[in-house]
Amino acid sequence: MTALPDIATVGVVGGSLAGLFHAVALTELGLDVDVWERATGRPDDRGAGIVLQPGVAWFLNEFTGVDPERVSVPVTHRQFFTKDGNSRVTPMRQRMISWGTIYKALRDTLPAERYHDGQPVTALTPTPAGATIHVDGAAQPVDLAIIADGSASRFRALVAPDGAPRYAGYVAYRGVIDEADLPQELATSLGDRFSFYDGDRTQFLCYFIPGDFGTTITGHCRMNWVWYVPADAPELKRITTDRNGSAHGLSLPPGLLAPEVHAGLLARARSTLPEPLRQLVEHTGDPFLQAILDGRVTRMRSGRMLLTGDAAFVVRPHTAASTEKAAADAITLFHALRQAPSADAALQAWEDLRLAAGTAIHSQGVSLGHRLGLSDLETAAG
Ligand SMILES: Cc1cc2nc3c(=O)[nH]c(=O)nc-3n(C[C@H](O)[C@H](O)[C@H](O)COP(=O)(O)OP(=O)(O)OC[C@H]3O[C@@H](n4cnc5c(N)ncnc54)[C@H](O)[C@@H]3O)c2cc1C
Missing domain, CATH: 3.50.50.60 (FAD/NAD(P)-binding domain)
Structure with a gap:
């Protein structure tokens, strides 16, 4: 061409x-x-979740030879929780993929000698x-x-x-959990669903994404959650300062959340979230976070x-x-x-x-x- x-x-x-x-x-x-x-080097495949949109699916199909249906997890319904843990569902078909799966498909397509890391x-x-x-x-x-x-x-x-870009005044705490590490009942209640909880100036959402090497086999996927929480400038500085006292500014990768910030997140989950979503936060070993920006x-x-x-x-x-x-x-x-x-x-x-x-x-x-x-x-x- x-x-x-x-x-x-x-x-x-x-x-x-x-x-x-x-x-x-x-x-x-x-x-x-x-x-x-x-x-x-290549980042590892613990990448967070991404809703698979039509352009990305088209791109993978057209240019990488990777079938997006094979490396994404389907959901058939949206599920909306209330604070007491009850939920209602409404049909909505979407597919969920991970950052790492898209990255791998693209890197594997580009001739290696053209990528200078x-x-x-x-x-x-x-x-x-x-x-x-x-x-x-x-x-x-x-x-x-x-x-x-x-x-x-x-x-x-x-x-x-x-x-x-400018800071928008809130952050996204995020977590990724191996499906095998979730209680079976919890995994079942969230399976096949894009789940939401809208609270007072907060939103929590979660869905399953592919596991290692893009696998979508049930039991080997990962649960991905995102929790939007307001944070003024001093609070942003506090929560993005890592467990060793180093300031990271606008994001904090997995494994570095300070113990007191992690404890605060768990306490907030107990007081704010419906039971199933609270459990997700509690089952997450290494939450991470990113500031929301407008640019x-x-x-x-x-x-x-x-x-x-x-x-x-x-x-x-x-x-x-x-x-x-x-x-x-x-x-x-x-x-x-x-x-x-x-x-x-x-x-x-x-x-x-x-x-x-x-x-x-x-x-x-x-x-x-x-x-x-x-x-x-x-x-x-x-
Ligand atoms: C933690 C996280 C979670 C996200 N979650 C989602 C999601 O759920 N859904 C969604 O749609 N999007 C999500 N995004 C955003 C999405 O990943 C990006 O919008 C998308 O990847 C496009 O980003 P980008 O390549 O433009 O920038 P980036 O991903 O930021 O990449 C910029 C790259 O440039 C490199 N670079 C910077 N300076 C130089 C230099 N001087 N020389 C050479 N290289 C340089 C950096 O190392 C980096 O690799 C997320 C992003 C992050 C960081």
Whole structure:
């Protein structure tokens, strides 16, 4: 498959999902693509859950050869708990996948020699015909640079100087538990369901995701839960300071929650959550957390540099659309480069479409957060 003659080489800054979606799609288009990722090695497969949306499913099917149905767990109903532990269910079919399963499918598709891990990009400079990527003292000229370095993007300002994300006033505590470690009765009551509890300025949700190596065999899956809890700035600082006293800022990985923060989480679960969901928190050895951010840009392109994934829009997780948005950035670029009469026309069409989509998802996320009472208008505006 051939693309435009004046784009032959592509450099991708950041090798997480957004970077990988672009690298795989553009390689499929016949372009010469390299990815530079500052972290070393593959993250393990204890990745948290992700609602499988149509764009991600299409991408896996079309470009990776991985059948999304085989690596995702179906749910047939939504289940809404009340504080006393009773629940009502309503039919709603969805499929749940994990971050690690998507990552593995993408990494396994991209030729290994094109993924340069442990190699941070130190500078990115625009050139008349593309950009230069600086890595490890070397300068790599490319015809197109994909900036996919995440919400804390170092290079966002090259394209959108006003787009840095802001804290939305609440955090998501998260947990992943092996299905085998759950009491049978609890696993059964949550199986086949996307379960929710909406309380006073709080929401808890949970669903099963694939287990090791993407397995979806009953008994070998994992339970994934997310609990949104308000936290002002001092509280955010307290709960993201790890058990060794090191401050992490906007997230804390599994295994590092300070004992007193973990004890506080368990106490909050006892006083706030319906019984089945309280049990989930109690069965979680290593809860982790991330701050909820709002990030919106008004540009996604400067010359031959494109801003993608969380480096562009950081949307609230209530939309279940962050990963879908990253996949859609890549799918849209794939089609634009294939169809447009010139590189400039393709990149302009891509920016117009993705700016409109990102702006809409961002607004939807903010309004869902308000509906849950999870942030005040002033905090979340912008
Ligand atoms: C803990 C967690 C849970 C999530 N849960 C969900 C969910 O349930 N549903 C959902 O849809 N989405 C979820 N997301 C968001 C989703 O994973 C992202 O939106 C999606 O992966 C796109 O992210 P990204 O690739 O743009 O950025 P990131 O995943 O943040 O990746 C950025 C990458 O760039 C690399 N990088 C940064 N600077 C440099 C540099 N200078 N040089 C080289 N590499 C660099 C980083 O190491 C990182 O690998 C979650 C994210 C996190 C962190």
